[in-house]
Amino acid sequence: MPPARRFRLSPAMQVAAIVAVALNLWAICWATVPRDFDLFLGPWYAHITATGPLGAFAHPFSNYTPPYLYLLALASLAADWLSPLNVVKALSLAGTGFLALALANLLKAAGGKARDALWLFVLPSTVLNAALLAQCDAIWAGACLFAVAAMIRGRSAPALLWCGVAIAFKAQSAFVAPFIIGALIGRRAPLWQWLIPAAVWAAFMVPAWLLGWPAADLATIYFRQAGEFDFAGTLANPWIWGTVFAPGVASALYPFGYCVAAAAAVGIAILGARSVRHPQAMLPLALLSAMTLPYLLPKMHERFLFLADVLALALALIRRDRRSIAIAVAVQLTSLSALISYMYFYLMPWPALAGAFVGGATVVLTWREVRTAA
Numbered sequence: 001m002p003p004a005r006r007f008r009l010s011p012a013m014q015v016a017a018i019v020a021v022a023l024n025l026w027a028i029c030w031a032t033v034p035r036d037f038d039l040f041l042g043p044w045y046a047h048i049t050a051t052g053p054l055g056a057f058a059h060p061f062s063n064y065t066p067p068y069l070y071l072l073a074l075a076s077l078a079a080d081w082l083s084p085l086n087v088v089k090a091l092s093l094a095g096t097g098f099l100a101l102a103l104a105n106l107l108k109a110a111g112g113k114a115r116d117a118l119w120l121f122v123l124p125s126t127v128l129n130a131a132l133l134a135q136c137d138a139i140w141a142g143a144c145l146f147a148v149a150a151m152i153r154g155r156s157a158p159a160l161l162w163c164g165v166a167i168a169f170k171a172q173s174a175f176v177a178p179f180i181i182g183a184l185i186g187r188r189a190p191l192w193q194w195l196i197p198a199a200v201w202a203a204f205m206v207p208a209w210l211l212g213w214p215a216a217d218l219a220t221i222y223f224r225q226a227g228e229f230d231f232a233g234t235l236a237n238p239w240i241w242g243t244v245f246a247p248g249v250a251s252a253l254y255p256f257g258y259c260v261a262a263a264a265a266v267g268i269a270i271l272g273a274r275s276v277r278h279p280q281a282m283l284p285l286a287l288l289s290a291m292t293l294p295y296l297l298p299k300m301h302e303r304f305l306f307l308a309d310v311l312a313l314a315l316a317l318i319r320r321d322r323r324s325i326a327i328a329v330a331v332q333l334t335s336l337s338a339l340i341s342y343m344y345f346y347l348m349p350w351p352a353l354a355g356a357f358v359g360g361a362t363v364v365l366t367w368r369e370v371r372t373a374a
Contacts, residue, residue: 022121029131058212066208092130095138102142109149140169164200182272235300236355281373302338
């Protein structure tokens with residue numbers, strides 16, 4: 001009797017299946033109006049359409065840095081054809097397309113297949129972030145992926161350019177900074193390269209400044225953002241327990257959390273300096289950085305594991321072994337527990353409380369992956 005043949009989908013059929021599932025998932029989420037749209041995104045868009053794409057920047061109107069607002073102003077040109085919600089979500093979809101290109105580039109740099117980047121469009125946290133919540137995290141995360149890929153290839157100047165793009169969009173891009181800094185030290189990058197991110201950030205701020213946005217306000221946006229959030233955190237990390245059960249005790253422990261996270265950052269930077277001799281360890285180390293810092297820091301938002309979500313997906317698509325797949329699943333569970341708590345259990349976030357334990361296990365698993373790869 002001949003042996004049974006294993007059923008396998010051809011690459012074309014795999015792509016078709018991913019696209020079909022993605023279309024259904026995005027269609028299900030698309031019509032939902034998220035809380036942040038009514039509170040932030042909708043009013044910003046209304047301001048832009050009322051004052052014009054250029055006039056909108058005559059004075060501060062958002063707690064975001066201008067780069068995302070430039071894109072929103074450009075998207076507002078479709079106001080006559082699309083509703084505000086559709087315009088904002090279309091921008092989020094375009095950002096996810098950019099992230100997919102960045103993921104494909106990272107997969108190629110680390111020895112994977114570029115076409116596997118299509119899996120991004122069915123990654124639950126990606127679908128929720130863009131199609132449901134209408135967020136722009138894909139843009140800064142994509143810039144971080146381009147930076148990691150450039151570092152793996154040994155090209156520090158392009159990596160720092162992409163770091164500047166990322167930090168101009170969101171401060172959360174700093175979660176991958178320990179890995180980048182360590183790799184720069186290991187490669188003995190010249191001093192002028194260290195100045196690239198600041199120069200890129202400044203270049204992104206100049207148009208808004210020229211249109212009337214005060215320079216002092218532009219320079220302090222991230223500091224004000226940090227002061228606006230008065231909870232111990234809504235991310236699935238140990239601080240969520242303080243948010244729910246002991247906010248006063250949690251706030252007193254903030255300095256301890258900052259010190260622990262700083263120590264972890266130094267350790268990751270040291271490993272980053274060594275990783276230049278072991279490029280296969282760079283992707284797991286970038287993931288460790290993007291996972292560990294938000295897990296240890298207080299005052300983290302529910303979406304702050306987004307970069308870790310995508311890096312974990314990249315690792316699983318490249319390694320395709322049990323541990324890398326387990327890490328990707330665990331990061332997703334941790335991230336989704338916080339998102340679900342935010343969306344449906346805001347006053348008593350039970351999923352995030354449980355997700356904090358999964359997150360701790362994920363940090364340990366990722367650390368073991370780094371040690372194995374090195």
